[in-house]
Amino acid sequence: MTQQRRTWTRVVPLAATVAAGALVLAGCSGSATATGPEPQTISFAFGATNDQDKVAYSSLATAYEKAHKGVTVTPQNLPAQSYPTAIATRVQGGNAPDTFQSEGGTGQSYSIIPFAKAGLLLQLTDPAISAALPPSQKELWTYNGKTYGVPLGTNANGVIYSDELAKSIGVNIDASTSLDGIIAQCAAARAKGKTVYGLAGATAANNAFLALGLATSTVYGHDKNWNEKRNAGKTTFAGTQGWVDALTEIKKLNAAGCFQDGAAGAGFDALTNGASQGKILGFFAPSNAAKEIMDAAGGHVKLVILPIAAPDGTKTYLSVSADQSVSASAKTKSPKLTQDFLKYVLSKDGQETYAKAVGTIPVTATASTTLLPQFDTVKDLISSGTVRGFPSTDWTKAKVYNDLGNGVQGILTGQMTVKQVLEQMDADWG
Numbered sequence: 001m002t003q004q005r006r007t008w009t010r011v012v013p014l015a016a017t018v019a020a021g022a023l024v025l026a027g028c029s030g031s032a033t034a035t036g037p038e039p040q041t042i043s044f045a046f047g048a049t050n051d052q053d054k055v056a057y058s059s060l061a062t063a064y065e066k067a068h069k070g071v072t073v074t075p076q077n078l079p080a081q082s083y084p085t086a087i088a089t090r091v092q093g094g095n096a097p098d099t100f101q102s103e104g105g106t107g108q109s110y111s112i113i114p115f116a117k118a119g120l121l122l123q124l125t126d127p128a129i130s131a132a133l134p135p136s137q138k139e140l141w142t143y144n145g146k147t148y149g150v151p152l153g154t155n156a157n158g159v160i161y162s163d164e165l166a167k168s169i170g171v172n173i174d175a176s177t178s179l180d181g182i183i184a185q186c187a188a189a190r191a192k193g194k195t196v197y198g199l200a201g202a203t204a205a206n207n208a209f210l211a212l213g214l215a216t217s218t219v220y221g222h223d224k225n226w227n228e229k230r231n232a233g234k235t236t237f238a239g240t241q242g243w244v245d246a247l248t249e250i251k252k253l254n255a256a257g258c259f260q261d262g263a264a265g266a267g268f269d270a271l272t273n274g275a276s277q278g279k280i281l282g283f284f285a286p287s288n289a290a291k292e293i294m295d296a297a298g299g300h301v302k303l304v305i306l307p308i309a310a311p312d313g314t315k316t317y318l319s320v321s322a323d324q325s326v327s328a329s330a331k332t333k334s335p336k337l338t339q340d341f342l343k344y345v346l347s348k349d350g351q352e353t354y355a356k357a358v359g360t361i362p363v364t365a366t367a368s369t370t371l372l373p374q375f376d377t378v379k380d381l382i383s384s385g386t387v388r389g390f391p392s393t394d395w396t397k398a399k400v401y402n403d404l405g406n407g408v409q410g411i412l413t414g415q416m417t418v419k420q421v422l423e424q425m426d427a428d429w430g
Contacts, residue, residue, distance in 0.1 A: 038333060038334040038335070038336060038337060039333050039334045039337075040070055040071050040072065040334070040337060041071075041072040041073075041074065041334075042072070042073055042074070042098035042099060042332065042334050042337055042338055042341065043073075043074045043075075043076050043097040043098045043099065044057070044060070044061050044073050044074065044075050044076065044097065044098070044099045044100065044326075044341070045075075045076040045077075045078055045087060045096075045097035045099070045100040045101065046075070046076070046077060046078070046083075046100065046101040047077070047078050047079065047080040047081075047082075047083025047084075047086075047087075047101060048077050048080060049080035049081075050292065052288075052291070052292045052295060052357065052358060052359075053080075053358060054075075054077055055357050056354050056357035056358035057075060057077075057101070057354075058075045059353050059354065059357050060073075060344070060345055060350060060353060060354055061073035061074070061075050063344075063349065063350070063353045064341055064344045064350075067344070067349075068340075071337065073099075073341060076097055083101070083110075084103070084108060084109045084110045085109055087100055087101070087102070087110050088109040088110045091110070091115055091120050091121075091329065092118075092120065094331055095331075096120070096329035096331065097329065098328060098329055098332040098333075098334060098337075098338050099326055099327070099328045099329075099332075099338050099341055099342065100326070100327060100328075100329070101152075101324065101325070101326060102115070102149055102325045102326065102327040103323055103324065103325065103393075104137070104140030104141055104149060104151065104322065104323040104324070104325045104393055105139070105140040105323060105393035105394040106393075106394050106395065106396065106397075107392055107393065107394065107395040107396060107397055107398055107400065107401060108398050108401075109398060112140065112141060112143075112148050112149040112325060112327055113139075113140075113143050113148075115148070115327065116143040116146070116148040117143060119330060120329070120330050121148040121149070121327050121328065121329065121330055122148070122327070122328035122329060122330050122332060122335055122338060122339065123146050123147065123148060124146075124147040124148065124149075124150070124328070124339050124342060124343075125147075125339070126339060126343055128343065129147055129150060129339075129342065129343055129346060130142070130147045132346050132364075133147065133150070133151070133346075134151065134322060134363055136389070137322065137389055137393075139394065140322070140323060140325070140393060140394070141325060148327055149325040149326060149327040149342075150325060150326055150342045150343075150345050150346040151322035151323070151324065151325050151346070151363050152322070152324045152325060152326060152345065152354055152360070153322065153324070153351060153354050153355050153358070153360030153361060153362055153363060154320055154321065154322045154360055154361040154362075154363055154365075155286040155287050155288055155320065155321055155322075155324075155360055155361075156286070156287040156305050156307075156318055156319070156320050156361070156375065156378055156382075157209065157212075157213060157216075157285075157286050157287070157308075157318075157319035157320065157321055157390055158213060158284070158287070158305055158306050158307045158308050158318060158319065158378070159197070159282040159283070159284060159285075159305070159306040159307070159308060160282055160283055160284075160285050160287070160289050160290045160293070160303050160305065161173070161281060161282035161303060161304050161305070161306045161377075162275075162278075162281055162282065162301070162302070162303055162304075163302075163304050163377075164302055165194075165278055165281055166189075166196075166281045166282075169188070169189060169192040169194060170188055170192075171185050171188060171189050171196065171281060172185070173185065173196070173281075173306065174306070174377065175306055175307055175316070175318075175377050175378055175380070175381060176316075177309055178309055178310065178311060178312045178316070179214075179249055179252075179253075179309040179310060179311045179312075180311055180312040181309075181312075182196060182258065182309055183252060183253060183256045183258060186253075186256045186257050186258040187256070187257065189281065190257050193279070194278070194279055194280065194281060195257065195258065195259060195260045195261075195274075195279065195280050195281070196258045196280075196281050196282065197253070197258050197259055197260075197280065197281070197282055197283060197284070198259070198260050198263075198266075198270060198271040198274045198275065198279075198280035198282070198283040199259045199260070199263040199266065199270075199271075199283070199284065200263075200266050200267050200268045200270060200271055200283075201259070201263045201264040201265060201266050201408070201409050201412050202264070202265050202266055202267050202409065203267055203268060203405070204402050204404075204405025204406045204408075204409070205405055206268070206271075206284060206405070207404070207405040207406075207407075207409055207412075208392070208401050208402070208404045208405035208408065209284050209285070209405075210250065210284045210308065210408070211246055211247060211250065211404055211405075211408055212319065212390065212391050212392060212404075213284065213307070213308030213319055214245075214246035214247075214249055214250070214308055214310070215242060215243060215246040215391055216307075216308065216317050216318070216319040216388045216390075216391065217307075217308075217309075217310035217314050217315060217316050217317045218242035218243070218245045218246045218249075218310060218311070218314055219240060219242035219243055219246065219391070220317070220388045220389075220391055221310070221314065221315055221316075221317040221388065222242075222315075223242075224388060226240070226242075226391075227391065227394055227395065230429065231396070236422075236426045237422040237423075237425045237426050237429075238419060238422040238423045238425075238426055243422055244418055244419075244422065245311065245314075247407075247408070247411060247418040247421060247422070248418055249311055250408060250411060250412070251411055251412075251418070254412055260274055260279065260280055263412065264409055264412035264413045271283045271285075275293065282306065284308065286321075287305045287359065287360070287361075287374065287375070288358050288359040288360050290303040290304070290305055290359060290374045291358065291359025291372065291374070292358075292359070294374075303374055304374050304376070304377040305374050305375055305377055305378050306377055306378065307319070307378060307381060315386070316381075316386075317381075317386055317387060317388045318378050318381040318382065318386060318387045318388075319387070319388060319389070319390055319391075320361075320382075320387045320388075320389065320390070321389055321390035321393065322363055323390060323393045326342055326345050327342075328341075328342060346363070346364075347364070348362070348364045351363055351364045351365075352364070359372060359374075361375070367383065395429070396428075396429050396430060397428065397429075397430070399428045400425050400428040400429055403421070403424050403425055403428055404421065404425055407420070407421030407422075407424060407425070408421070
């Protein structure tokens with residue numbers, strides 16, 4: 001997906017692996033010292049949007065250097081908003097950093113699989129890396145049976161929610177509340193000068209994030225192989241009732257006043273301002289956003305993570321994703337060192353280093369792993385495996401995702417119908 005998820009800083013679902021209780025990477029932190037004639041200095045590029053993200057990425061480089069004497073990993077923080085395009089241009093131009101933040105799967109400008117098909121990424125030949133990839137979405141990092149990237153961690157994709165604020169005005173929503181139950185409380189929130197949700201409706205990525213969260217339950221909950229069927233031409237967006245339902249529910253939320261005034265034309269500043277002023281109870285974002293905001297507030301704000309609820313009669317599934325990844329350039333002059341660094345990123349130490357800094361779930365987690373407090377509200381969904389991966393990670397192209405987000409704005413303004421949006425997505429798919 002796009003940088004939407006990272007602006008708060010965008011699919012294993014690792015949580016499913018946690019439920020299975022089985023992903024342990026033994027001895028995958030690399031050798032004590034990387035040696036050899038190749039250069040022992042490599043670059044690591046990423047697009048951090050804030051200090052939390054910068055620390056998270058840089059901490060991987062620092063921790064690796066500490067464990068590998070004589071090695072230097074040089075962080076390169078590129079502008080976050082233009083990162084997908086910038087890194088894609090460098091990779092395709094043959095002047096990519098040695099290692100860099102990438103997107104698992106297909107469908108984005110910096111996705112791993114298209115790069116791998118073009119021969120632009122370093123193949124990771126260490127069998128320990130391949131064995132440690134979360135099996136439920138191994139295809140995000142592999143092509144033709146070969147591995148080209150590793151996940152950074154797992155996010156829960158849902159609602160960042162102030163339960164204390166909500167209860168103070170008589171609004172009661174938890175992970176078991178249906179979307180209809182939420183809509184029924186929107187008027188009460190309005191009466192208290194607040195809205196249940198904030199939406200950056202002028203930002204395609206935020207709109208698409210909401211739509212995909214709904215479709216996680218209405219489409220993928222009962223048909224986790226829907227993408228494969230769409231790719232095979234056995235189904236369509238417009239012909240799938242679950243997709244119609246997902247976009248129709250957004251219309252219902254808007255009509256019921258569940259979004260803030262002017263949501264269709266709002267940017268991310270409406271979310272940050274609304275949250276800081278106590279005017280919105282929650283907003284749609286990846287789970288690491290909760291840690292970022294709570295850290296910035298110095299512990300004075302307590303947030304929890306909720307799934308994007310399904311309507312009555314449909315089971316709610318939590319969207320989880322490990323699509324944010326790290327890959328290496330095929331042109332690196334230090335292939336052994338770069339592979340060892342990626343091996344460290346995937347190790348227990350690497351995963352916990354990153355998770356501690358940014359607020360994700362390590363992909364090395366087991367059923368006994370202690371999650372951050374903000375995950376308490378969804379831990380039952382995680383432990384029961386009531387989760388699905390983020391749908392767009394293996395869509396055919398970025399335009400499908402972008403037109404979904406733009407189409408949602410059109411629905412909010414009345415300029416597009418649900419049918420038109422879904423037909424456009426089918427046309428994009430090809």
